[in-house]
Amino acid sequence: MEGDEILMQNIKNILSSYETEYIEDYKTVWIKTKLLKSGDLLEVAKALKENGLRTISTVSATDFLEENKIEMNYFFEDLLTKRNCWLKCDIPREIELCVIDSITPLFVGASWHEREVFSMFGVKFTNHPDLRPIIVSQDFYGKTPFRKDFDWDAHEADIVTNMNTIVDSFANEELENDKKLDPHGSEMILNWGPTHPASGPIRLKVHCDGEEVLGIDPDIGFVWRALEHLVTKKDFIGAIVAVERLCFMDNINSMVGYCQAVEEIAGVEITEFAKYMRVVLGEVARLSSHMMGMAGVYNALGLHTVMMWNMDMREFFLDFLESYSGARIATAAIEPGGVRYSLEPKMLEELQKALDKFDATKEDIRSIFVKNPTMKLRGAKIGIISADEVLDYALCGVVARASGVKTDIRIDEPYGAYANITMDYITQESGSAQDRMIQIFAEMEQSVDIIKQAKKHIEAKVASAEFDLTKDHMVKVPKKLPKGEAISRVEWARGEVLMHLVTAEKATSPYRLKLKAPSFNHTMMLNHLLEGKTLSDIPLIFGSLYICQGDLDR
Amino acid sequence: MLKVFDFFAHAKSESLWMAHFCTGCCSLEMAAAMGPRYDWERYGFLPTPTPRQADILIITGLVTKKMLPALLRTYAQMPEPKYVLALGACSFDGGPYNDSLAVIKNPTEILPADVFVAGCPPKPEAIISGMEEIKKKMKAGIPSAASEGGLWKEMRF
Structure with a gap:
């Protein structure tokens, strides 16, 4: 066997110790598999990481309304040896049961991708360090816009309320910042955006002390077109x-x-x-x-x-x-x-x-x-x-x-x-x-x-x-x-x-x-x-x- | 007396500064219009990073719900006389994003535009010619559409 084949075989060996529906080759550099139990995800991810698949390209969800399930897709990649693994698993569709382990503690790059799935599909990730909505505007908070049964037209019917939600949330944020920061200190939160000549439509909430940057929290979604x-x-x-x-x-x-x-x-x-x-x-x-x-x-x-x-x-x-x-x-x-x-x-x-x-x-x-x-x-x-x-x-x-x-x-x-x-x-x-x-x-x-x-x-x-x-x-x-x-x-x-x-x-x-x-x-x-x-x-x-x-x- | 007023209108219209505000993808062609081939500074246009010195607000294509309050705030901060130029299909009816409900379908119903430039995105020549139309309106003393009406006056932002 050639080197690449041995490496691919290693991945298959790892996967075969868990209950899977199938393990198959996909194109030249992918192995596609589906876990039968979503509870195994964290262990599999850990084993894959130890085997060199350190990178998570993205986390994506697909909503199957008729089969009453949400299918999660994880794309693990190894940028050095070019082996990749496409991992799937099903989770229930009911909003209370729609929960899966977060892999962010293992793969820091998954953080925002999981937040995105959370905002769009309402999937909750346990142990995620910072599970806030991302991309969507404030009127979609707590809703699931990308699910097949989400009624966009009903949501849009009351555009005035939606706009007020957005305006209020910006105002509240300002008030909270004022409370959080010492009025006599030199720390401040600077809004870099929503549109800046050097960046385009993005808002960076820059927490700074004078010239020094203490932290940045990007607020994105200003050109979210769904x-x-x-x-x-x-x-x-x-x-x-x-x-x-x-x-x-x-x-x-x-x-x-x-x-x-x-x-x-x-x-x-x-x-x-x-x-x-x-x-x-x-x-x-x-x-x-x-x-x-x-x-x-x-x-x-x-x-x-x-x-x-x-x-x-x-x-x-x-x-x-x-x-x-x-x-x-x-x-x-x-x-x-x-x-x-x-x-x-x-x-x-x-x-x-x-x-x-x-x-x-x-x-x-x-x-x-x-x-x-x-x-x-x-x-x-x-x-x-x-x-x-x-x-x-x-x-x-x-x-x-x-x-x-x-x-x-x-x-x-x-x-x-x-x-x-x-x-x-x-x-x-x-x-x-x-x-x-x-x-x-x-x-x-x-x-x-x-x-x-x-x-x-x-x-x-x-x-x-x-x-x-x-x-x-x-x-x-x-x-x-x-x-x-x-x-x-x-x-x-x-x-x-x-x-x-x-x-x-x-x-x-x-x-x-x-x-x-x-x-x-x-x-x-x-x-x-x-x-x-x-x-x-x-x-x-x-x-x-x-x-x-x-x-x-x- | 009339002559003097004409002079001011002429002087104002020949150095139009636009607020450097990008709401969508048409800003890419706006950048090309600023570039060396089209060079809109020949006509007295200049982007300025602050609304306080701007004469024109350009709606560069799509406006999302999240962006709308910022757009209206920018407009409110500009000194009179101020005009609005709307670029692209999106600013008229949502254009290719007409089906997308994250995008406002009719931003110019909220903030009426004085001149529309068609295209997706409009070519730089078209953008410059749209700006020239605004010059004509200023010279003729026609008040801007947004100061005459529009939903923005009733909205919170």
Whole structure:
């Protein structure tokens, strides 16, 4: 047996000592299992952690109204050896009995995910250190909006009362703060947000003493659109409109993740051309996101030149998206079955222009930002994340790689045409705020390299008439899908996006779609990183974590 | 006498500062409008981090229930004359989030907008042309829609 197989066998051995409904291989790097007793969860999780599966990607619940149960899904990952375990168990649906052990004491990264399940489904987690509602607005406190029998329309009927609940809760919070703090002392609670030019819609409750930060409690949900609920009201194609709005900065890759899940359930294999187009479009979106992310941080530091140059480059890549789909940002270009539009050779010229622009500008940008004394002074020693913290808090993408953890879904679990692309892990060493910026820039260069490879391949295949541009972009996906479920992971601009799609029999719309997005875990780190730092470090550390509220709130 | 008033209206309208307030995803295209290619500072627009110095409030797309009190508070803190620009489909009827009940479907019924810019998201050129429309209204001395009416006057925030 090869090394990987032995490691996978180890997981199976652990699981087989508990009562399970099944233990099976799923895709190449997953083991899927279902526990018969939810009481075993804590022990299993502990055994898995000791076996190296230290990271919990997400906790997700699915409400089965007819079977009168709630199914819990836990996604354990090992970022180092790339073995993963998808663990399920059922719990009763009645609100009093809907209780399960919290795994947060073992996996600190599960904390907010469990709070989310608590807010949306009313599942109570025993021994959770801080089980407060998260994301939902105050009028949903104590309710279960994502359950199938929740009557949204009845809840919305009295909008005035709901709004008053929200306003009152803000006012009460202020009163309580006044009571809590010594009126003669220098401690105060500062509201950093709900909207701040350097962050976007998020409210950080900064407990500070003068300049020193004593603690941060992020209040999120200011752009909560309930996307996971919204998709269940649409058909499989209409749902991409909601999925792409996970975050506008990199919308293509989120659509790719969703479409892969749909295709897996439908049993459809897309064409090679479509796979390569997804790579090209995805990397263009990744580039435009990285440019925006980097621009934001340097803008917050007062280095507007880097921002302006990045924004200028970004426009050229958006031109390509516009020539392909007609829209600069909301392209809706990926659809289950392939890509939405055929390709005209003229569009690739537009892409070439963007690549040329990048090559012409990149040395300029490098010269002013790598050696930049401001960034060196301010960014090299703060916001340091160790590799251990990456694994514990389930950080991913740019942030994880800047701390030296080799994780990249494009290589770990290659999807689409990435299996045929030559690429390697890029990592930095120290994991400081500055390193994360250097990492973003290095990944931009990597993306350009990937685009060049894919473009060359497409052009060669078009020349040899192996790709038929008029019809190769799409294969038919049936309108009605069979009962099933799938998970699909993609490397998004900000890290791992895990989509868990569940369909019912003869489904015309998703039954449940869980979107796990990276910013959620990254925001969880904020308090840990900022304790003891000064107020002026907040924009820099916040920006360097590369957080977008779109995927934070969903 | 009339001339003097015209001069003030002209001067006010040619340096519009907008409150830097992002409620939703259209702010991404607003950022592009500030960028080098579209460069809205050519027309005298400038984002300012405080509402006290702002002339325009931009509703950048969707407004959630949690965000609405903050939006109204920001508007209330702005000095007169103040105008509201609504970007995107969301600010008109909820747009793609029309089915989502976490989002307010008609924020401009609560805080009426003077100019709507269509699109999801609108292109930067469209945003700039929307701002130009506000200039025209200011020059003509047309009062802003939100000062004339809207549900916001009856709401607590």
